[in-house]
Amino acid sequence: MQINFRFFQKPHYKILVVGYLIILLSCINLSQINPNKIISIYTLKQFFWLSLSILFTFVIFRFRLRSIKDISLILYLFSIILLIFVLVFGREISGAKSWIKFWGLSFQPTELVKISYIFLTAKIYSELGSYSKSLLIKYFIGLSLFLIPFILILLQPDFGSAFILFLISMTVVISFSFNKKFLLSLLLIGIFLAIPIWNNYLEPYQKQRIINFIKPENDPRGFGYNAIQSKISVGSGGIFGKGIGNSSQAKLGFLPENHTDFAFSVWAEQTGLFGSLILILLYFFLIIYPLTFISRINDLFLKVIIFGLSSYFFLHFIINLFMTVGLFPIIGIPMILFSYGGSSLICASFAFSIQALIISAFRDVNRLGV
């Protein structure tokens, strides 16, 4: 008993427990979304990924933090190669070439690139030495590292992932090289470019698409269909929900992609505000808790990683949440850890395992250096 108690007291275990709890809830959430099946195939698969990721965690805890820094570049290059590979040999699923098959398992390299980008940026930022004062260099590095995978992802085309990558790089770059003037000028350039493009280069149907994208209610049978159905799902959950297995929206197929993009909607319908609050609090902890250690960490590499991974979780979570409740247009961004998906689950559990590892070991690093 005492051992167990101590186990939960250690900060890095807290992160691991919360992370795996979210995955566990996702298994429960997905268990009943198929009509006429006792347990859905997604839950079974998710369990498989869960056990695999726990195995990964054990492996990661054998790592030294130093070796993470060493493999950052390799990881980044590897993910870029995979992105190119996927463009050439990838399988097209629902209009986007974003999957590759390894030994019968599908893998989405975009998930890996989000993390490897953070790692490489962290590594380079920490090794700038005397150049670290120059914001321009930092922006240049951050943007050029981001631009290659960004374009490759756009070519698939997977706008959701590209958008997330853009936001991750923005938060990381801006947070570690903050300058008001620079940001303002970037914003102004963006606006000045957007207006003539809107006026001169877009066809009316393209404009309509963008408008529908922002206001889905205009097009309830087309673009807005998912948005409206998701809101119905969430809203119909009420305070305590319809109960696990009673999501009519998912079971009857009104809610498309109910295991990935709209997993939260299904959860909200099944468990109501009560269940949603639990999930939100878990995510809140997972995102905020590592950030509270940043001030105590001396090493920039670790700081950037902790911050970058937190923003990685935060952006996925908040955009997906806003998407499902109608605060944000529907772009294919899953709620990471909670949505079904092998690659994203492995990558995300890798991410929080790294965070846990850093938090468990940062005191040593503070003394010895990475």
Added chain:
Amino acid sequence: MARSTQSNISILIISIFFLIGLFKLFHLQIFNGEKYKNISKNNFLREATVPSARGIIYDRNGTKISYSKPIVSLYIKSNSIENLKILLENLKNTIVISENRIKNILQSNSKVSVSKRILVKKDLSINEIFEIETNFSNNQNLELMNDYLRVYPYKEVGSHFIGHLTSDDKKDKIYGSLFWNRKGAIGIESDKNSVLSGVEGSKFFFVNSLGNEVNVIDEKLTPTYPQKGQDVHTTIDIELQKLIYESMESFNGGVLVTSIETGEVLAIVSKPGFDPNLFSKPISKNQWKKLKNSKDNLFLNRVFYVTNPPGSIIKIITGLAGLEEKKVTKDTKFYCPGYTKVGNKRFRCWLKGGHGNVNLSKALTTSCDVYFYKLGLLLGIDKYSNWLDKFGVGKNISGLPYIQKKGTIPNRRFIEKSLNGNFYNGDMANVSIGQGYITLNVLQAHKIISLIANKGKFTGFNIYKNVKNNEIDEIKFNQENLIIIEQGLVGAINDRGGTGFFARDDGKLAGKTGTAQIISKESRLYGKGKFKNHGWFSAYYPYNNPKIAITVFAENGESGGKAGGPIIKKIVSFYKQQYIQDNANKF
């Protein structure tokens, strides 16, 4: 320190976003929870109507003259165009679909919507159903659905009488336009629409966003079963009707046959008819136009909605009125030299050489015009029009579900209104032989002969079995006078020189022929205008104990005797065969 504030700012920003998300969740789940719950309920629950069969219309012998045939139609549930194309290509090998139809389906369904069926083909043959059941039994996207098609086995024979259906503009939410819920447009179909139409059932099913049905075990909603419409039994004898229709080979017109004692209608024929089967399905605009603009005016009900001068059949009333008003007796004779002078004008008899000295019976038998010119002038228009009115000329007869055209009766009001009060002796002479300002429809002509046959009693006409008539009429007149008229009517058919010799049968038929002369406005005088003679023939059988009354109106039939005679003969022999020899107690 700077680093510490940076992470604090991040935490603050993140918290704000979380709070926004939470507020929205509250908004959706607490404040609008009930609303969305309702929406989600209606989201998957679909209600579809289950067709019900319309009631059957029977003739008096239990023959179906209008019924609803169950048909099976093929629908596709799938709503992706790619699937649709593939499915249609596969189906083409199994059932007969034209390339055009496929094109139409693909075009009209280029914008697909949730939970709507796409009609592939209506009314599959047994063979096609079998082929689909064997070849596509596993295909979840195909659905066979039953519907009812109204069938009129006798086609144009009973068309005006039975009526036809028309769209009721209600489209099923899921299946689109169906045949079963068409409503009656005219005739019995319209009159008894509320009786004939059944009550639709409804079934509930759960659909997903593709419109595919899914089984949801825990939810049970009891379907309501369709109720068949009630049957309607008519008094018509469809075989007689058919016989009459087919006998009217060379001319158009209307024929009415009724039972004298009960007023039951045995046949209402209006020729030409139309095929009511055409209206059991949606009819194309072109086809409708073609039908509507056809030369013979197919949709005109010639029994109820065509009025013409009655010609000589009105002499029955002229004669009876003369006797009743004591202007003549049975022995009063007028000399007919072939014409008579009214004022300065000669009014000719149809027989150039004249009939010589004739009494009333003889005048009716030979249809002597001169006798009735003279009698008419003795009567005067007021007394005459009074008698016309008593016999129902120019008046609608209630109890029949058909629009009637009244015609004109030359009474005081008509004279004041339309002729500025000028009614000359020439006009009087004309109307007393049934020409000029007197027009009636077949129904009214039939009422006249029925009244004579039934000795002044009128029981009304009805087309439904077991229905009591509300229009009961009785004209009081001296029965001895009636015998004199009857003598004339029996003679008209059976005597040498009678005008109805074409109908001569076993000597028990009594009747009167007539010829309606349509005179151009420029010249109302006999022999000068352009004529388009219509034939009339009213008769009853047998005269000593009248059972049936028959009226034939033959458009452009030249004379009633020639056109109507053979038809009346056929009707009588049919009646004798079917109702007297076989079923003596049929009435």
